[in-house]
Amino acid sequence: MKRILALTALAAASSAAFAQSSVTAYGILDGGVSQVTGLRGGTRTFLVSGIMDGSRLGFRGNEDLGGGYRALFTMEHRMEIDTxxxxxxxxxxxxxxxxLTNATLLGLPTFLQPAVDNVAAALGSTIGVNLANNMWDRQVFVGLVTPFGAGLAGRQYTPAYEVSASFDVMGTQSSLAAGQVASFPPSVDIRVSNAVAYRIAQGPFSASLMYGLGEGSTSTGRMIGGMAMYKADAFGAGIGYNTRNNERGDKALSSLVLGGYFAIGPGALYGQYAQVKDDNPAGLSALRASLVSNPQLGPVIGGQVADAFTAALRQDGRLYHGGYKMVTGPHTVYLAATSYDDKRPNNADTMSYGVAYTYSFSKRTDVNAVLTHFNNKNLGQAAPGQAGFIGGVTDRAGTDSNSVALGLRHRF
Structure with missing residues (x-):
C-alpha cells in the first residue's frame, strides 16, 4: 500500500512538473497576387508568398524552472507557399x-565590359533569400530567463533591425516597409547567426546587447549591436545600432536607427531615421582573388575591376520614414512614405509612398490590399517587393515602378 501511495505521489509530482513546461506550434500563411510595373519585360504579374508577412512555421518552448528562472527556445522555419x-x-x-553591370558607370574602360558581364553574372546568382536552404533560416535560439535579464544564443534578429521594425508604421509589412527602398545592398542586417545576446525588459522599457561570433574569430565576421526602446500606448521611442566586420576583419556595414511614434487622433503617427555606412563590403575576397589570378586580365587590371565593384557596393546613405496607422474595428489603414538619400557618387536615390488596407475577418485571418509607388532618381533602380521577398531592380536606372498587391493572411 505504501508503495502504491508513493507511486501515486510521484506521478502527481511529475504531472505538476510537466504542467510547467510547454511547447507551442505557430505559423503564418500569407500569399496573394502582385502586379509590378517597370521591370525588364514590362508589367508583370506574380503569385507570391509573403505580402504582409513572410510565411513561416515555428515552435516555441518554455519551462518554468522556479525562482524567477525560465528556459526557452524558438525554432522558426521559412516557407514559400507559392512554390x-x-x-x-x-x-x-x-x-x-x-x-554594377555597365563598365562606364563602374569607372572602367569599355573594353572591360566582358569582364564586367562575367562578374555581374556571378554576383547576380547570389541574390536571394535563404539560397543555402537552411532549415531554420528565420530564427533558432535557446535562452535562459533570470531575475536579472535573459541570455540567448543562436540565430536571432539584430538590435538595429528590432528598432527599425518597431518604428516602421508598416511593422515591416508589404512593399511599403521602410527597408524596401534600401534592400540591395541591405541597409541593416536583419538576422545574425552564431550570436549571443543579453536582454532586459521592465514594463514598457526593453534593451539588449548582442555579439555575433565570426565562427570562432574575435574580428573576422564579428557583429556587435545594442538597442533600447520605450513603448507605451501613448508614445514610444528607441535607438539601435549594429556594426560588423567583413571576412577580412575590416569594419563593414554599420547601421544607426532612431524611431518613435505617438498617438494622435484615431491612430498613431510613426517616424524613423537611419544612417547607413559600409566602406568595406563583405563577401568580395573570393571575387578579388579570382580576378587578380585571371590570366586574361592579369593582376593589375583584375585588381582594378575588383576595386570598381567594391566601390559600387559601398554604402553611405540616410533613410527617412514616416507614416500613419489607423485601426477602426476590423479595418486598418496605413499611409507610408520612405526616402533613401544615397550620399555615394552613385547617387542612387529612391523614394516610396502609398497606402495599405487590411480587413480582419477574425484575429487570425485577414485580407490585404497594398498600392505602392517607387520613385527612382539618378542611378536609383529599386523595384518594390513585399514582406517575404525583395523586389530587385527595375529595367533601367531612373525607371519608376508601381506595385498593386492583393493577399490573404492566416495565422495559427
Missing part, C-alpha cells in the same frame, strides 16, 4: 542594377 520551397529570388531574378 513549396524555402528560398526565393527577387522579382527581377539575377539582374543587377546598371551601376
Amino acid at each position: 513549396g520551397g524555402i528560398n526565393n529570388r527577387p522579382l527581377s531574378g539575377s539582374q543587377l542594377p546598371d551601376r
